[in-house]
Amino acid sequence: MTSPDLVGPHIETLKPYVPGKPIEELRRELGLDDIIKLASNENPLGPSPKAVEAIEQKLSGLHIYPDGAAHDMVQAVSDYHEVPREEVITGNGSDEILTMAVRTFCEYGRDSAVISKYSFAAYGIRCQSHNLDVRWVPMDEGLKFDLDAMAEAIDETTKIVFIANPNNPTGTYVSGEALRGFLQEIPDRVVVLVDEAYHQYVEAEDYESAVEMRDVHERLIVTRTLSKCYGLAGARAGYGLSTPELIGCMNKVREPFNCNAVAQVALPAALSDEEFVDRSVEVNREGRRALEAGLKTLGTLGVEWVPSQTNFLLVKMPVEGRRVFDAMLHKGVIVRPMAGYGLDKWLRISLAEEEKMQRCVGALKDVLETLTSEVKL
């Protein structure tokens, strides 16, 4: 219990973000050598080789502060999307763009935010730490965003709405038509942040990036990350696109050296590495096929999953997900328990090469056979 005069109730009740378990931690705890991590939606191929080359060349210059304006990073995004530089902001991961959006546009302790339940945990944490009133909107029965309910939850206090498309942790998506309709309905006053961290993995034909919808709602921010398809989660690089007005405001709040020197060379190189993106998407598609095929064989054990447009699957267990997670650790397979989201029976499993998916399914099968026979006893 924290001293009563130290923090406000919004900080006292804040549940911190729990990242995926690191491989090194499991190695220390259980002394295992052969570990696979399928917990943080990282790229199984490693980082973009072009980015690695650029980073290596930068290393001897790390005694110099990075460019505070992140000129080359902003330029690379501006070229990539064919938008003016004034419509781009870069960040220490796309997470930082979410944080800046909340700090910039929402008045501390006064405004409200609309967030879907089972959407990316960082949204709620950022809003609660800014002492906003968060309106949690339930998803529909397919674990998809209920856009009508989200629009209805908006009132005159609402300043920001978050949509992850496709969404983490459900893997579900909103069609282009539905998103356009939603954006048209939202009052002009409200900032809509569409987070496209996983957009490269989408296969659904009716999906459309919100980058193409910037004329539909003026206060729209679209975020992208280099952490997934470009394999740069450790370098921390992400960006946001919006109007010069919104970007200008966020730049006032942005910390002076928010993008480190490594990220500043990695992002331009990675964005040009189309071959790596294509390969990442292909490996992901094969991984999804392999994991789904494996999970089908576990149907009799009561395993179900949500169709995914991302680089992970949300999988329902016949028992508490946490117990399955713990038992799988002993087999050297790290997945992600979802109890923190209120999804007690679910695990999130990141997609990877076929062999890793088969190893994961094998471990899951052994664990479930043991746990479900204990239930019957």
Ligand SMILES: Cc1ncc(COP(=O)(O)O)c(C=O)c1O
């Ligand atoms: C939906 C979503 N948005 C944003 C992020 C954060 O990405 P970054 O590494 O760019 O901060 C994640 C990371 O898992 C995510 O799932």
